[in-house]
Amino acid sequence: xxxxxxxxxxxxxxxxxxxxxxxxxxxxxxxxxxxxxxxxxxxxxxxxxxxxxxxxxxxxxxxxxxxxxxxxxxxxxxxxxxxxxxxxxxxxxxxxxxxxxxxxxxxxxxxxxxxxxxxxxxxxxxxxxxxxxxxxxxxxxxxxxxxxxxxxxxxxxxxxxxxxxxxxxxxxxxxxxxxxxxxxxxxxxxxxxxxxxxxxxxxxxxxxxxxxxxxxxxxxxxxxxxxxxxxxxxxxxxxxxxxxxxxxxxxxxxxxxxxxxxxxxxxxxxxxx
Amino acid sequence: xxxxxxxxxxxxxxxxxxxxxxxxxxxxxxxxxxxxxxxxxxxxxxxxxxxxxxxxxxxxxxxxxxxxxxxxxxxxxxxxxxxxxxxxxxxxxxxxxxxxxxxxxxxxxxxxxxxxxxxxxxxxxxxxxxxxxxxxxxxxxxxxxxxxxxxxxxxxxxxxxxxxxxxxxxxxxxxxxxxxxxxxxxxxxxxxxxxxxxxxxxxxxxxxxxxxxxxxxxxxxxxxxxxxxxxxxxxxxxxxxxxxxxxxxxxxxxxxxxxxxxxxxxxxxxxxx
Numbered sequence: 184x185x186x187x188x189x190x191x192x193x194x195x196x197x198x199x200x201x202x203x204x205x206x207x208x209x210x211x212x213x214x215x216x217x218x219x220x221x222x223x224x225x226x227x228x229x230x231x232x233x234x235x236x237x238x239x240x241x242x243x244x245x246x247x248x249x250x251x252x253x254x255x256x257x258x259x260x261x262x263x264x265x266x267x268x269x270x271x272x273x274x275x276x277x278x279x280x281x282x283x284x285x286x287x288x289x290x291x292x293x294x295x296x297x298x299x300x301x302x303x304x305x306x307x308x309x310x311x312x313x314x315x316x317x318x319x320x321x322x323x324x325x326x327x328x329x330x331x332x333x334x335x336x337x338x339x340x341x342x343x344x345x346x347x348x349x350x351x352x353x354x355x356x357x358x359x360x361x362x363x364x365x366x367x368x369x370x371x372x373x374x375x376x377x378x379x380x381x382x383x384x385x386x387x388x389x390x391x392x393x394x395x396x397x398x399x400x401x402x403x404x405x406x407x408x409x410x411x412x413x414x415x416x417x418x419x420x421x422x423x424x425x426x427x428x429x430x431x432x433x434x435x436x437x438x439x440x441x442x443x444x445x446x447x448x449x450x451x452x453x454x455x456x
Numbered sequence: 457x458x459x460x461x462x463x464x465x466x467x468x469x470x471x472x473x474x475x476x477x478x479x480x481x482x483x484x485x486x487x488x489x490x491x492x493x494x495x496x497x498x499x500x501x502x503x504x505x506x507x508x509x510x511x512x513x514x515x516x517x518x519x520x521x522x523x524x525x526x527x528x529x530x531x532x533x534x535x536x537x538x539x540x541x542x543x544x545x546x547x548x549x550x551x552x553x554x555x556x557x558x559x560x561x562x563x564x565x566x567x568x569x570x571x572x573x574x575x576x577x578x579x580x581x582x583x584x585x586x587x588x589x590x591x592x593x594x595x596x597x598x599x600x601x602x603x604x605x606x607x608x609x610x611x612x613x614x615x616x617x618x619x620x621x622x623x624x625x626x627x628x629x630x631x632x633x634x635x636x637x638x639x640x641x642x643x644x645x646x647x648x649x650x651x652x653x654x655x656x657x658x659x660x661x662x663x664x665x666x667x668x669x670x671x672x673x674x675x676x677x678x679x680x681x682x683x684x685x686x687x688x689x690x691x692x693x694x695x696x697x698x699x700x701x702x703x704x705x706x707x708x709x710x711x712x713x714x715x716x717x718x719x720x721x722x723x724x725x726x727x728x729x
Binding site for chain 2: 192193201202206207218220266279286296322358389394404420423438
């Protein structure tokens, strides 16, 4: 009975959580322009979406921005983690970490507004009219990606065996060489997860982008916002359905591949025994 | 002790420069704009004019608090029941609770609005059943519902993570020592999962108090929260200064409330997604 109640509760909450998304996906195939009546199956809205130049440009912009900002943040952040790892002064380390985390702690709207004010001030000083755009977006996205990179890479540095890089240096490596050939391979998993996290954060961001973008450079979330700000547009249903399906596929693949990896490593362990 | 090489000492330098330029400087600009007028003269007028926004602040805090409490009341039992499931089911449930988090907030909000709208599916069903229409979109309830719907996974996941890490022997020990299941819950499980609750509460409260898309869509523009106010003030150059003051006050409010909440937890546990 108890078991039944708890399963029922889980089912109910998940059903409520997924109902709007499922309805949205179903109605993205609706022939007529109605939200309440399913008149027939069609790909009308998908066709409209794929003929929409703006949507495709926004998708391209989103991907370019996500790749570039996460790569830049990963490079800067990984070296920062290295520097922090070797830093002696505790207070300096603490100060740098807390300041880096500000964009993660602050509400997005405050981060967005503060960056906008910086860019507005710079634009007034250099008397530029069209200052907002790709450049400002790249700076903003890199900045809010940095704490996630540090968060993923720092624990890897802390878990490193110090004697390994010391041994490399005793054997004649320069510190830089010791880092690249001894330490770097050890921290790669942290770097990869920082990169992935940054990539998804950048793809997902709307609020910060909203304040530092211009109409000339739209990402996908900004495009969705501009299309839905006044009225309901059915091609947006199709776009949302595609995005949800993509995320679901990625999550399932990652999870499935993960459990396959588990099984393999379990088998390997069994073999070793 | 070996002297640190230039490579190791300079590794964090690019990050520090980036941080000063794009995290510290923007924050200083918020301060600067909040305490100056349009011509750049020092003034307290912006801060003083905020008394006119006091009802907006009160409404936002109230909405965010209500949404957080509802999320906790729904999410805590959910996380508890989820943690009781078999490892396989637990993994699936984990993916299911994370999927909405990876979907863009705009999409989830938009999907919910489409379902609840006057011409939406819910009302069509109600009419068919001979019931009255529910005008949820455009009401206070609608906005709070939107917050709960959008941010519930952020409450569930950290609590769920601390629950699964909980040592089962504590629960067995409590039962052996004569606790009934309610006492085990309140005296053992709840105190040991406080850190998860704290990070869940933070992750729901902060985005709830600063949102503007949820109130725009589910409030149908009738409900004005702090986020809406900031967004509106930053659309117009002449109101940047007041906007900066509103942002500053909201930031201080959040820092204080997060600080108070963290006082209640003895470790900085929990997770960041």
